[in-house]
Amino acid sequence: MDQTELRKVVHLLPATAHVEELIAADPGSSVALATSLALNATTESPKTKRIAVDVACDDCRRRKAKCDSVRPICGHCLKRKAKCIYRANRTSDTPADLKRKHNHLELENADYRELFILLRDKPALEADDVLRRVRGSHFPLRVFQAFKQGEVLIPNPGSNERSGNAQLSRLDLSSLYISAIKVHARPWTTVIDDGLLSELITNLFIWDSVYCFPCLDRVAFVEDMAAGDVQKAKWCSPLLVNAICALRCQFSERAKLFAARTQQDLAERFLEESKGLLTRENGRPSIPTVQALVFMYLATAVAGKDRAARVYRFTAFTILRRLRLEERFNSLGDENPEDSKERRVISCVLWGLFAMETRVALWYSQPSIMPPPRIPKLVEGYKTVKVERMCNVNVLGQPFKPSNGQIPLVQGTGFLSCVVAELWNELMHHINSSDTIRGSDADIRARRMFYIRLRQFREGLPPRFLYEENFIPLTCFLRMHENEVIYTVLQHLPLNAVFDTPYNPPGTTVKDILLQTCEEDTTMAERYLRKWPFGAWVTRVIALTMLNLIPILDDPATHDLFTRDCKLSLLSTRATKLAGLLLQAALALAWAMKKPIPEAARPYVEDWGPEAVEKDLPIAFSIPQLEEIKDMLASDPDVDATGVENQLAFLIEKWAAM
Structure with missing residues (x-):
């Protein structure tokens, strides 16, 4: 078919089956080509009518492109990242132009007014999120308009990158999947998303809150989190959530993976967020603020910097006294369910803060x-602690099922x-x-x-609380806690x-009991770590x-x-920085007491020798008050040998300088 015949082929109606067969039989023919072009033309969606504009920008004029005349930058220039310039023209001062400009300014003014009202009336955390997004955009009103239309959920800086990162999305989803307690990150924190927050909160109540840090009522806390109303929440706050996460993320493998992939110190991020929220509290006393301050201290101490964090600890108990919670407890009755709940909280x-x-x-x-509080212990498991036979439970208080990967808990350990x-x-x-003469007969009797x-106390426990009968994390923690009392009982006594x-048995010495307790x-x-990960209590x-072994290291039985x-x-030491400092403290104590490290142990400590010690260690922990150490402390005018301030840091630094 020649070009004249090709021009005569005009498709006016939808293609018939015959035409479609023709195209399929010879797709390369000119008839097929013309017919397919006509088909495409008839199936295209109708084009929307272009809105006429008074003036195009210079770049669109030069390229003869259709300019949408949006100021300060049109759509074409925005896509091409080109400089958008509009020329002044003689029609700019016409009445129509002036009216259009007036209307535009009216709308813009109304939007700015709404934005200011939003920043004034929204909760501080949400207002900060909006402000950060506005400051990070060249077109603040576009951010505001998108927010009004529900297109933006006001994520924190970097959340867009997180949502677009397949690895981080999978990490967050896997965290959400394994978490028994599922919570929304917003409005409580903007540092991480729902999945990782759910994992940190779940692990808090599995590993820490029941025994190590039992100052949170799980039911009341999670109820407030699930409600998601910062203004009405009594037992939860953004400050408390961020402080908890600052501690828990230091023991979470997924949190460490998240931090590595986002190249940030996650614990530090949570602490910075907590500090900002604490400033906005303006000293207002509340239970979540007290709890948050204690968690901020713990998070900083675990990072090996307790000296600077002690202000959080002391401030927490100052605010606690102002709350007069014992008086409040005694004023409440059990008849009203809300009053009963508040008494329990x-x-x-x-009691949880006292134990911590x-x-x-x-x-x-x-x-x-x-x-010690002067009120009853209405803490976890108080009603069933004397029950002889009870099954283990999961973190939600339901009967434990080994098949679903849960961690068993036993009610009553709190x-x-x-x-x-x-x-x-x-x-x-x-x-x-001051009445106690350490090591005297009266002291030993006491x-x-x-x-x-x-x-x-141990003898009277039901079997479910004994790790020999019920080997789970909480029974191990309970026995470890009991053994801490034994170490303290034996402290300062002649071996x-x-x-x-x-x-x-008759004739048992202090050294015998000490060695037996260390062995246990x-x-x-060792048995615990074959099944479960490192945590605060095991590291401790x-x-x-x-x-406690170092004073008796000269006995080969201890090697x-x-x-x-x-x-x-x-x-x-792979879990927390504090673990490394405590290892160095043990080595420094052995050096100060002139106790050689056993040959078999040296390969495990060689990387933590004096050359690995940091300068100006920010820790204020004390060390056992042994006479050998007192003599060394007394030799330095900058250290109070009778006190406990900074003894551990001083000893490590002295050892490093040997």
Whole structure:
């Protein structure tokens, strides 16, 4: 077919089956080509009518493109990233132009007014998110318009990148999938998304909140989180959530993977967010603020910087006194469900904070700065703690099923942790009393009674709380806590002093009990780590075991045990920075006491020698008050040998400079 015939082929109606067969039979023919072009033309959607504009920009004029005349930059220039310039013209001052400009300015003014009202009335966290997005855009009103239309969920800086990153999205989804407690990140935090936050909160109540840090009532806290209303929440706040995450992310493998892929220090990000939120609290007292301050202290201490963080600890208990929670507890009754819930939360807060503070106080060799509460212990499991037979539960309080990958918990350990904390605190008051002559017969008799009381407590526990009968994380934590009391009982006593009790053979010495307790802790930690990951409590018990073994390292019977602890300690340094500092503290203490490190243990500690010590260590922990250490401390005018300030840092730095 020639070109004249081709021009005569005009397709006026939809193609028939005959025409489609013709095209299929010879797709290269000119008839098929013309017909397919006509088909495409008839099936195209009708073009929208172009809106006429008064003036085009210079670039669109030059390219003869259709300009949409949007100021300050048109659509074509925006796509091409070209400079958009409009020439002044003689029609710019016509009445129509002036009216159009007036209307445009009216709308723009109204939008700015709405934006200011939004920033004024929204919660601080959401207003900050809007402001950050506005500051990061060349067209702030476009951000505002998108927000009004629901196109933007006001993510924090970097969340767009997270949503567009397939690896981070998969990581977040996997975290959400494994989490028994599923919560929304907004409005509580903008640092991470729903999945990772759900994992951190779930792990808090599995590993920490039940025993290690039992100051949160899970039901009340999660109810407030799920409601998502910052203004109405009583037991949760953005400050508290970010502070919790600052601690928990240091023990989460997925959080560390997230931090590596986003190239940020996640714990530091959460702490910075917490500091900003704390500033906006303006000293307003509330239960979540007290809890958040304690978690901020713990998060900073785990990072090896407790010296600067002590202000959070002291501020927390100052605010706590202002709240007068014991008076509030006594004013509430059990008849009203809301009052009963508040009584439970207050008891959990006070007793939980007391238990947490006793664990912190151990590192400063002093009793808790918070006295034991004078209200009942209405904490986790208080109603069933005496029940002989009960099954393990999951984090939601449901019967535990081994097949679904859950971590077993036992109800009542929160209550028991408070009982052990009371006993330890009473013991510390005895040791630090001006009436106590350490190592005297009267002192040994008093300590023997504390030891007997602890063993009676253990003897009276139902089997489900004994790790020998029910080997789960919480029963291990309970026994490790009991053994901390034993270490404290034996502190400062002569190693060869006889320590006879109904629970030991006649002639048992302080050294015998010390070695037996260290062996139990080490064996328990090894067995624990075959099943579960490092956490705050296991890292702590490994360090305490090493510190208590050092005074008896000249006994060959301790060498294998100390070597096993060095191996565990090396592994724990991968979990937190504090673990590395505590390992160096043990080595420095051995040097100060002239106790050689066993040959078999040296490969595990060689990378943590004096050359690895940082300058000006930001830790204020104390060390055992041994006479050898007192003499060394007294030799330096910058250190108070009678006090506990900065002793650990001083000893490590002295060892590093040898």
